[in-house]
Amino acid sequence: MGMDNQFWLGLLEIIGVNIVLSGDNAVVIAMAARSLAPHQQRSAIILGSGAAIILRVILTTVAASVLTLPYLKMAGALLLLWIGIELLVPATPKEDSAKKSSGNLIAAVRIIIVADFIMSLDNVIAVAGAAHGNLVLLILGLAISIPLIIFGSTAILKLMDRFPGIIKLGAGLLGYVAGEMLLGEPILQEYMYSPIARATIPWVCAALVLSFGAWMAKKSDAQ
Numbered sequence: 226m227g228m229d230n231q232f233w234l235g236l237l238e239i240i241g242v243n244i245v246l247s248g249d250n251a252v253v254i255a256m257a258a259r260s261l262a263p264h265q266q267r268s269a270i271i272l273g274s275g276a277a278i279i280l281r282v283i284l285t286t287v288a289a290s291v292l293t294l295p296y297l298k299m300a301g302a303l304l305l306l307w308i309g310i311e312l313l314v315p316a317t318p319k320e321d322s323a324k325k326s327s328g329n330l331i332a333a334v335r336i337i338i339v340a341d342f343i344m345s346l347d348n349v350i351a352v353a354g355a356a357h358g359n360l361v362l363l364i365l366g367l368a369i370s371i372p373l374i375i376f377g378s379t380a381i382l383k384l385m386d387r388f389p390g391i392i393k394l395g396a397g398l399l400g401y402v403a404g405e406m407l408l409g410e411p412i413l414q415e416y417m418y419s420p421i422a423r424a425t426i427p428w429v430c431a432a433l434v435l436s437f438g439a440w441m442a443k444k445s446d447a448q
Contacts, residue, residue, distance in 0.1 A: 232362060239366030240373075249402055250277070250341050251377035252395040256312045257336040258378070259385050259392065265330050270378045273337025278367050278374075280338065281345045285363060295412050301343040302406035306434055308340050309399030313392070313438030314445050344402055393435060400434030401427045 254277075258269040385391045404427030408417050417423060 232359070235359065235362050236366050236369075239363065240369055249398055250344055251374055251381055252398055253308070253312070253340040253344070254337050254374070254378040255381035255385060256392060256395045257333040257340070258382055261329055261333055265333075266382060267379070269330055269333040269337065270375055270382075273334045273341070274371055274374050274378065276334070276338050277341035277345075278371050280342050282364055282367055284342065284345060285367075286360065296410070298406045298410040299412065302403040302410070302430075305340065305343050305399055305403040305406065306430060308336060308343075309396045309403070309434035310438045310441060312336070312399070313396045313434070314441045340399070343406075396434050396438055397431040400431035403434075404428070404430030 254270055254273055257273065258266045261269055381391070381395075385395070407413060407430070408423055408426060410417075417426070
């Protein structure tokens with residue numbers, strides 16, 4: 226009976242951790258899907274979320290060794306900055322319509338998987354701790370989280386359609402998360418000890434995403 230209680234408590238803990246930590250993931254999923262045709266948006270959200278959760282399971286099982294690799298968080302932060310900038314640029318491809326739709330869906334799913342993988346680097350420690358080494362519990366908890374993430378992404382997507390300004394807030398959030406990742410990079414710790422640096426770097430990264438994204442969007446419109 227004690228083992229059953231421990232299992233169900235662990236399952237609830239994993240689901241709760243994912244709900245709390247997946248808010249930024251839901252934002253990037255919605256942003257990646259927003260430029261797709263309405264009939265493709267749900268496919269991108271479901272495919273991207275499902276693949277991202279599978280990658281998160283794999284990452285969590287090897288969290289102890291993976292998260293100690295030098296430069297991993299730095300590389301992830303730089304990639305996340307680029308994704309945030311890219312998501313602010315309107316897609317204006319001039320290819321054949323069917324080819325364009327297929328390419329956009331694949332590109333959106335790829336962005337969702339890569340961004341979720343990067344943003345999960347910090348989350349996996351909490352999830353791994355809640356699973357207590359139980360792989361079945363881990364997979365079950367993350368699987369149950371999929372519809373919750375899909376629901377959150379769909380809700381944010383509808384809000385973005387109604388209030389376009391949310392798109393900039395989402396891009397800024399990705400920049401902020403990238404800045405927090407940089408602060409966690411072991412190689413940079415000796416340069417990041419200053420309270421001022423730790424307080425300002427995430428905001429500087431958010432500003433970089435918004436400014437470069439606006440510049441690239443304007444450049445794209447001019448072409």
